[in-house]
Amino acid sequence: GRHGVSLILRVHLLQRATRRKLLQELGDQKIPFLGPSDRGFQQLWDSSYSGLVLRRSCSLPAELHDQVQAALLTLRNKGCLLRDLVRVRDRDVFTAVSRVLLGEPGHTYRYLDTRLFAIPWHSEDSAVKGVNCCDPDLRAACRALWELNTFFCSDVSGLEEGDRLTQCVKVEVETRQGKEGDTESKHSEDSKNSEGGDSESRKSEEGDTESKHSEEWDIDSKHSEEGCPGSSQEGDWETESKHSSEEGECSQVKPSEGAILGQSEGKCPGWTSKPVSSTETETVALGAHGKPPGVQLQCGSLTGDHIDDKDDTGNVQGCSQPSPPQVCTGVVKFNVTLLNYMDPTAMSQLKEEPYYGMGKMAVGWHHDENLITHSPVAVYSYSCNDDKGDSGEGSSSSQKTCWRVGLKVAWDIHTPGLMLPLESGDCYYMKDDLNTTHQHCVLTGDNTRFSSTHRMAECSSGTLTYIQSRCQEALSNLHPDPETGSYSLLALLPTTLQHCEEIHNEVEFEWLRQYWFQGQRYARFCSWWTKPMEQLEKDWRLMETMTMLFLKTVEEGRAAEGRREMAETLLSALTDRHQQRQTWRDRCRSSLAQTLPPEEAPVDRPFWGVDDPNMPLPFDLADIINSVESLLWRM
Numbered sequence: 059g060r061h062g063v064s065l066i067l068r069v070h071l072l073q074r075a076t077r078r079k080l081l082q083e084l085g086d087q088k089i090p091f092l093g094p095s096d097r098g099f100q101q102l103w104d105s106s107y108s109g110l111v112l113r114r115s116c117s118l119p120a121e122l123h124d125q126v127q128a129a130l131l132t133l134r135n136k137g138c139l140l141r142d143l144v145r146v147r148d149r150d151v152f153t154a155v156s157r158v159l160l161g162e163p164g165h166t167y168r169y170l171d172t173r174l175f176a177i178p179w180h181s182e183d184s185a186v187k188g189v190n191c192c193d194p195d196l197r198a199a200c201r202a203l204w205e206l207n208t209f210f211c212s213d214v215s216g217l218e219e220g221d222r223l224t225q226c227v228k229v230e231v232e233t234r235q236g237k238e239g240d241t242e243s244k245h246s247e248d249s250k251n252s253e254g255g256d257s258e259s260r261k262s263e264e265g266d267t268e269s270k271h272s273e274e275w276d277i278d279s280k281h282s283e284e285g286c287p288g289s290s291q292e293g294d295w296e297t298e299s300k301h302s303s304e305e306g307e308c309s310q311v312k313p314s315e316g317a318i319l320g321q322s323e324g325k326c327p328g329w330t331s332k333p334v335s336s337t338e339t340e341t342v343a344l345g346a347h348g349k350p351p352g353v354q355l356q357c358g359s360l361t362g363d364h365i366d367d368k369d370d371t372g373n374v375q376g377c378s379q380p381s382p383p384q385v386c387t388g389v390v391k392f393n394v395t396l397l398n399y400m401d402p403t404a405m406s407q408l409k410e411e412p413y414y415g416m417g418k419m420a421v422g423w424h425h426d427e428n429l430i431t432h433s434p435v436a437v438y439s440y441s442c443n444d445d446k447g448d449s450g451e452g453s454s455s456s457q458k459t460c461w462r463v464g465l466k467v468a469w470d471i472h473t474p475g476l477m478l479p480l481e482s483g484d485c486y487y488m489k490d491d492l493n494t495t496h497q498h499c500v501l502t503g504d505n506t507r508f509s510s511t512h513r514m515a516e517c518s519s520g521t522l523t524y525i526q527s528r529c530q531e532a533l534s535n536l537h538p539d540p541e542t543g544s545y546s547l548l549a550l551l552p553t554t555l556q557h558c559e560e561i562h563n564e565v566e567f568e569w570l571r572q573y574w575f576q577g578q579r580y581a582r583f584c585s586w587w588t589k590p591m592e593q594l595e596k597d598w599r600l601m602e603t604m605t606m607l608f609l610k611t612v613e614e615g616r617a618a619e620g621r622r623e624m625a626e627t628l629l630s631a632l633t634d635r636h637q638q639r640q641t642w643r644d645r646c647r648s649s650l651a652q653t654l655p656p657e658e659a660p661v662d663r664p665f666w667g668v669d670d671p672n673m674p675l676p677f678d679l680a681d682i683i684n685s686v687e688s689l690l691w692r693m
């Protein structure tokens with residue numbers, strides 16, 4: 059209601075003022091941040107980022123890696139990963155990363171005014187049920203991500219207070235034949251991070267001309283036509299600061315070296331590397347930054363046996379042969395994963411991280427939205443180096459910048475940021491309220507990179523089952539006359555009618571138009587949503603009939619009592635509908651939308667011409683709104 063709106067507005071203004079104050083205090087300085095090679099990193103992690111847990115690549119089953127990585131490549135090769143044309147504060151922008159949603163059948167995930175519709179992952183029982191909506195390759199890919207999801211559900215459920223990371227020490231293994239070095243990751247309790255890595259100077263990219271796309275999953279991109287990608291979304295200070303034109307705007311920000319503590323971060327690996335010259339692997343237990351033993355995560359199944367890192371064989375259990383993933387316990391049930399993909403060499407307009415000087419961002423600072431409160435997020439990171447015959451993990455990788463995730467405390471310019479380098483196959487978890495109290499961003503490396511971000515989407519109004527039952531609710535007020543084939547409304551109570559009109563708007567704007575705005579992208583790979591969307595459109599058409607009947611009732615003045623209330627209800631529903639139709643028309647016709655190939659181009663659907671005999675009301679509601687308004691004047 060009106061109260062809610064003014065409250066939101068006030069909070070918004072307050073945030074803006076706070077934001078401004080913090081930025082003033084900060085001035086041109088950069089906030090420090092720490093990476094693994096910086097002293098105090100582990101302490102900072104423990105004290106200010108305790109909800110963050112890293113699971114190193116080595117501690118996942120090799121088979122799972124293979125399946126998941128193959129799946130990600132399949133999804134990319136089939137063209138399933140696409141940049142979203144999202145909306146940020148009334149501006150249309152493309153995300154820098156390409157995405158696709160996988161998840162429980164019928165689930166959706168909403169972010170930045172965009173509802174993504176899940177390609178169902180194919181669990182064991184869906185195979186039994188004969189779900190047959192995509193081709194075998196895609197089905198296998200979806201299944202692999204479901205397996206990963208199952209692993210994460212179990213793994214995250216088993217986390218204990220104080221768990222931070224499963225650590226691996228890189229062990230260089232030289233083959234006798236003198237072939238190129240192979241690197242194997244082994245588990246140990248923790249790593250002592252080598253001090254003083256190379257500092258990396260970054261040239262800020264000037265004068266980009268290649269892309270006209272404004273990018274981001276976020277905020278400030280939208281205030282510059284030239285494309286000003288990256289930054290955060292609602293609810294934090296940086297967001298707005300960059301938005302208001304009097305502050306800074308989105309000029310390229312040069313990292314100011316002096317303030318940056320995390321100077322070696324750009325390089326891979328950010329962690330200790332210990333070369334040995336034999337084919338034997340060696341496990342090295344390194345200092346644990348003062349942490350008592352036993353608080354680190356165990357390899358493999360976290361709920362399994364404790365890892366003995368002094369295993370006689372020199373092998374680390376659970377690392378080379380991790381325990382199989384366990385079935386979801388129900389404690390944590392990720393229902394969707396949002397996959398991200400980016401080839402940084404193809405992106406010319408990436409924005410520098412502006413507050414810490416962390417480097418170029420693929421995803422700007424943000425909180426993940428639309429999640430169950432305080433639910434964890436699990437991320438699998440895969441950086442590959444396609445076509446170049448370089449795995450990105452050999453000795454040459456030390457010259458490469460790796461992908462990193464940046465974290466910051468929201469509304470805080472005093473706590474240093476944290477930068478976590480990710481090697482291919484590494485996973486991290488954001489648990490407890492980390493996503494709420496902190497923001498994160500993704501910093502690009504040299505390689506192409508995928509991530510699979512598993513979430514508990516808040517789906518109370520986000521599943522197909524939900525919207526179908528809403529439609530049934532509305533349609534239960536519509537009575538078909540079997541003899542004449544005409545319809546009538548059963549109840550004429552203003553609250554009933556209002557309820558029906560709300561559902562009408564919900565199915566039209568939250569489902570039909572959201573779906574079609576994303577063009578043919580769903581139907582191209584997977585037919586799962588095709589039939590349900592047709593049915594929803596049929597239901598919606600009946601609701602057009604209901605609105606028409608409602609309008610007639612009001613016009614004919616049959617319900618003398620409460621007529622004014624009915625007219626007001628109708629007017630507000632129609633005004634809302636009219637505005638939202640206009641917004642979707644604009645989104646569909648935006649200059650960015652025009653750049654998309656036909657298969658991906660937004661479709662403004664439902665749309666119909668003025669004289670369409672199948673439609674009870676016109677698409678353009680302006681005239682009807684006027685007539686209801688004047689009717690109200692006359693009452």
Ligand SMILES: O=C(O)CCC(=O)C(=O)O
Pocket residue numbers: 396398421426437439463498499500508509510511
């Ligand atoms: O790719 C990642 O590591 C995280 C991506 C992310 O933050 C997101 O998709 O919300």
Ligand SMILES: [Fe+2]
Pocket residue numbers: 424425426498
């Ligand atoms: Fe995120």
